[in-house]
Amino acid sequence: MIALTSIINIAMRSLIANAMRSFLAMLGIIIGVGAVVTMVAIGTGASEKISAQISSMGSNLILILPGATTQGGIRMGAGTHQTLKMTDAEAIAKECSEVAAVAPVISGTAQVVFGNQNWSTAVLGTTPDMVTVREWDVVMGRFLTDQDIRSGTKVAVIGQTVSEKLFGELDPVGKIIRIKKIPFEIVGVLGKKGQSPTGQDQDDIIYVPITTAQRTLYGNVLPGRVRLIYAKAISLEAIPLATEQIRTLLRQRHKIAPGQEDDFTVMDLTQVLKTAEESTKTMSVLLGSIASVSLIVGGIGIMNIMLVSVTERTREIGIRMAVGAKPKDIRRQFLIESVFLTMIGGVLGLLLGIIASLILSSIMQWSISISFLSAFIAFGFSAFVGIFFGFYPAYKASSLNPIDALRYE
Amino acid sequence: MPIIKLENVTKTYKVGDQQLVVLDGISVDIEEGEFVCIMGPSGSGKSTFMNIVGCLDTPTKGKYYLEGVDVSTMDLDELSEIRNKKIGFVFQQFNLLPRATAIENVELPLIYAGVPTRQRKQKALETLSWVGLKDRANYYPRQLSGGQQQRVAIARALINNPSIILADEPTGNLDSRVSIEIMEIFKKLNKERKLTTIIVTHEPDIAAFGKRQIRFLDGKIISDTKS
Ligand SMILES: Nc1ncnc2c1ncn2[C@@H]1O[C@H](COP(=O)(O)OP(=O)(O)O)[C@@H](O)[C@H]1O
Ligand SMILES: [Mg+2]
Numbered sequence: 001m002i003a004l005t006s007i008i009n010i011a012m013r014s015l016i017a018n019a020m021r022s023f024l025a026m027l028g029i030i031i032g033v034g035a036v037v038t039m040v041a042i043g044t045g046a047s048e049k050i051s052a053q054i055s056s057m058g059s060n061l062i063l064i065l066p067g068a069t070t071q072g073g074i075r076m077g078a079g080t081h082q083t084l085k086m087t088d089a090e091a092i093a094k095e096c097s098e099v100a101a102v103a104p105v106i107s108g109t110a111q112v113v114f115g116n117q118n119w120s121t122a123v124l125g126t127t128p129d130m131v132t133v134r135e136w137d138v139v140m141g142r143f144l145t146d147q148d149i150r151s152g153t154k155v156a157v158i159g160q161t162v163s164e165k166l167f168g169e170l171d172p173v174g175k176i177i178r179i180k181k182i183p184f185e186i187v188g189v190l191g192k193k194g195q196s197p198t199g200q201d202q203d204d205i206i207y208v209p210i211t212t213a214q215r216t217l218y219g220n221v222l223p224g225r226v227r228l229i230y231a232k233a234i235s236l237e238a239i240p241l242a243t244e245q246i247r248t249l250l251r252q253r254h255k256i257a258p259g260q261e262d263d264f265t266v267m268d269l270t271q272v273l274k275t276a277e278e279s280t281k282t283m284s285v286l287l288g289s290i291a292s293v294s295l296i297v298g299g300i301g302i303m304n305i306m307l308v309s310v311t312e313r314t315r316e317i318g319i320r321m322a323v324g325a326k327p328k329d330i331r332r333q334f335l336i337e338s339v340f341l342t343m344i345g346g347v348l349g350l351l352l353g354i355i356a357s358l359i360l361s362s363i364m365q366w367s368i369s370i371s372f373l374s375a376f377i378a379f380g381f382s383a384f385v386g387i388f389f390g391f392y393p394a395y396k397a398s399s400l401n402p403i404d405a406l407r408y409e
Numbered sequence: 410m411p412i413i414k415l416e417n418v419t420k421t422y423k424v425g426d427q428q429l430v431v432l433d434g435i436s437v438d439i440e441e442g443e444f445v446c447i448m449g450p451s452g453s454g455k456s457t458f459m460n461i462v463g464c465l466d467t468p469t470k471g472k473y474y475l476e477g478v479d480v481s482t483m484d485l486d487e488l489s490e491i492r493n494k495k496i497g498f499v500f501q502q503f504n505l506l507p508r509a510t511a512i513e514n515v516e517l518p519l520i521y522a523g524v525p526t527r528q529r530k531q532k533a534l535e536t537l538s539w540v541g542l543k544d545r546a547n548y549y550p551r552q553l554s555g556g557q558q559q560r561v562a563i564a565r566a567l568i569n570n571p572s573i574i575l576a577d578e579p580t581g582n583l584d585s586r587v588s589i590e591i592m593e594i595f596k597k598l599n600k601e602r603k604l605t606t607i608i609v610t611h612e613p614d615i616a617a618f619g620k621r622q623i624r625f626l627d628g629k630i631i632s633d634t635k636s
Contacts, residue, residue, distance in 0.1 A: 006520045017508055319504050322465060323565065324493020324521040326486045402465045406504065 004336075007329075011337040014309070015344075022341055025305035028298025029345030029382055030352055036291045036381065037353025037374045042360065045368040054269055056193050056202065058134040060100075060236055062243060064092075064229040064250070065265045082225040083263045086210070088253060089127075089229045095249055098242035100234045103130040104226040106213045112206065113178040114166040121162050123179055123206045125213020131190075133232040141173040141188030144209050152211040157188040159203035182216055184208060239268050295381055298345070299389035306338050306393035317397055318405025331398035338390025339383055346382025350375060410477050411438035412572065412605050413462055418471035420457050420628075431457045433628035434471070441572070442603040444596070446616040449625030455609045456577055458625070462607065463496050463575045464488045476572075493521050497566025499576035503558040505550040505565075512537060512546040515564045522569055536564040540594060556587035563594055574598065576608045580615055592618045 015022045066083040089104035106125035111118060130136070131143045143157055156177065163172050172186045193202035214223065233242035243266050250264055310317070317330055354370055361368040420432040431454045439445055447455050460466035461473060464480060473480045475491065483491070492498070505514045516533035524532070537546055540560040550558050559579060566574060576595065580588035592608075596618055599606045610616050617636075624632040 005526070013508060315504070316506055319506060320517070320521070321489065322463075322492060322498050322504070323518040324489050324569075326489040326521070328486075329521060403460055406465075406500070 007333050007336050008340070010333055011340050014313075014337060015340060018309070021305065022344075025301050026298075026341055026345035026348065028294065028301040029342050029385060030298075030349040032291065032294030032298045033346050033349025033378045033382060034352035034356060035294055036377055037350055037370075038356045038360065039286070039290060040374050040377060041353065041357035041368040041370050044371060044373070045361070048369055053195055057196065057269060058136070058230075058232065060233040060239060061133065062099075062231040062233055062239065062246065062266060062268045064088075064231060064246060065267070066228070067263070067265060082222055082227075083254065084226050084229055086224045086226055088250060089226060091249060091253060092229065092231060092246055093129075096231075096242060096245040098234055098238040098245055099231050101129040101132040101232045103127050103133045103230045104210060105130075105228050105230065106210055106218055106225075107227045108213075108218050110180045110206075110217065112162070112166065113181075114175065117166045119162060119165045121165075121204050121206055123156075123208060123213070123217060125210035125217070126207050127210055130207060130230065133230045134193075136193065137191035138188045139191045140171070141186070143188050143190075144207060148209040149211050152209060152215055154182065154184045154212055154216070155187045155209065156184040157190060157207045158186055159190050159205040160192045161201055161204040162206055163189050179206065179208070180217055233268075239270060243268060291381065295385050298342075299385040302338055302341055302385065303389040303393060305341075306334060306390055307396070309337070310334065310393050310397040313397075314400065314405050314408040317400050318402050318408065321400070321402035322406060327398040330400075331394045334394035334397045335387065335390050338393065339386035342382040342386030342390075343379065346378040349382070350378040353378070411474075412441040412476055413437075413439040414472075414474040414477075415461075415468075416472040416474070418461065418468040418473060420454070420461065420466070421469045431628050432461070432468070435628075435630060436471075437623065437630060437633070439605065439607065441605055442599070443605055444599045444618070444620045445607045446619030446622050447607065447609045447625060448611070448613075448616050448622060449631075453625040454628040455625050459575050459577045459607065459609060462573075463498050464491045465498075489521070493518055494569055495572050497563075497569075497571040497574045499559070499562050499566050499574065499579045501578040501581040503550070503555075503562045503582075505558055505561055507550055510547045510549055511542060511553065511561045514550070514561055515568055517565060518569045532568060533564075536568045537561070539567070540564045554587075555583050556590060559583065559587075559591055560594070563591070567598070571604070573605045573607070576606070578609050578611070580610065580612070585614075588612075588615060 064084065084104070086104055089102050092099055093102040103126050108123060109120060110123040111120050112123070113119075126144070127149055128144050128146060131138060138157070141157070144155065147153070148155055156179065158166075158172060166172070166177065167175070172189055175186050176183050177186060178184070190203070190205075190207075196202050208217070210226070231242065231246065233239045246266050247262065250266075251262065254263055256262065317325075320330060353374065357368045357370060415435050415437050418432055418435045419430065422429045422431055433454075435454075435458065447458065449455050457466065461468055464475070464483075467473075467481060475495070480488070480491075506517070509517075512530065512533045515537055516529045519529040519532060534543065534546060537543055540563055542557060542560055542564070545553060545557060545561075548557075550561070553561065559582075563579075574595065579595075580591055583591065592615055595606055595608060598604045606619075608615075608619065616622055619636070621633070621635045623630055
């Protein structure tokens, strides 16, 4: 059995001796692996961004919207009947065992003024459980309390964007702002959430007690009606059951006869997740096809160069056989040579891919993620291509007849 | 027991739709330690004979016993092992690896024998010194003269302590002065190490180095004399 180090040494030398040709042969692999690494970096970057956005909504989140679901989608927006009531939210919190917390919302947009700064933003009336449901940190001051709800106090908790726009570097807590000209005291500031899956700035927001919102800000809303209810299931697995409990309860409360459509819509983020997964899958398929095409082309390049190399070195093979190389020694030598070629190609491809993804991410503002997966793919693929496409040339070399090989000019 | 025994060995090649008989029923015994020179015109089958004796080729018909063992029963790996351990081959065209240095060429058989690097280098250097090329160890073949290249090839043939040296026109590419030097090496090997030596040559003064002369013509042995 001949030592592996000797074979690797032999392989290295012949690659160095034909450096330019080796490089050209590797080019297919370099480009192939580079493309795959880039795609994986962008692909995982995108899906990481999506899942980060989804989890920023709060985990195990269920949305209850007024209005029926129509075939193939959700009917929403202006003109939707205000079928959800404040009492529905209370009932869900009390009766649905799979629901951990509930927060109803009355929403609208309002002009907000502080000193000479003014800003138009979403002003939402809600209850204290909102921060639990949305898993939102309060970084300064406090959130709304039950006391605020009961008394209808004119207090507000603001998001990061609003804080920046109105106060800049100032501490907003304790300051008085005017919402629709009505003075509110800021009691707290929320932590940063970033973009929602639909691309909205979640930090451009002000929360006030739901009772205050109803009485003083949005007089046009029917008393006791809410725009939407957020609920949080007790766990991810509990989401389907929680959804079912909510539906049953609301149908009962809204006195909907069997066979009649719901006058509300219960949705959870698994649907959003599913869509995200779908697009990631499409991406993977795309990736897969680019990978296979480029690596097959690269592999054929390697096979070609190895066949040329075997032919050129027929005499060398004859000499080695004459002094005692077994067919398997020759086979191994050429296999290792082709794996070497493709592995070096894989490393260069990995570098190319990293550089390409860094450039793309800085130009296109894409988020990327270069992981061990990329390196694994680079090495795995290139080793596989080396073995697969190197096998035939290596086999051909090992089955040469020593006399014919020695006589070859 | 003869170290080499051929019984009625025939080798035929198919050329077009004709059978070309290259060796025609060769029978010969060669004892251990003999120094044999093979002569004969070009195309008479000398190289084919050497290749069969060196286990690079196999007879079409007939038997070849090497140290009493029928070579036809061996598989490719066993034949490789024999070439590696028992036989040292020297060629007319030297057949050195052009991209390897003298010492790397010499150690080649030891690589396939699985000898560790350090021992390999040491042994290769010793053997190179023995053929008088210690100071040329790191030269590439193209930087060496024909005579020096052939000495590297002899060192390579010797490195694994074979029992048989086969040289097919080893002086065919060398001038007469260098040829004599090379033949002196073979003579010394045969004398000091009792190596069984078979050398193919055209030249009678080279053949005179041998203690036995075998003459080939048209694939047959036409004379076999001891001097
Ligand atoms: N592989 C082969 N195919 C066909 N003919 C061959 C082959 N090898 C050798 N021969 C023929 O066999 C004959 C003997 O060749 P060889 O043994 O090399 O003779 P020598 O070494 O005595 O000159 C030559 O005529 C040569 O052409
Ligand atoms: Mg010949």
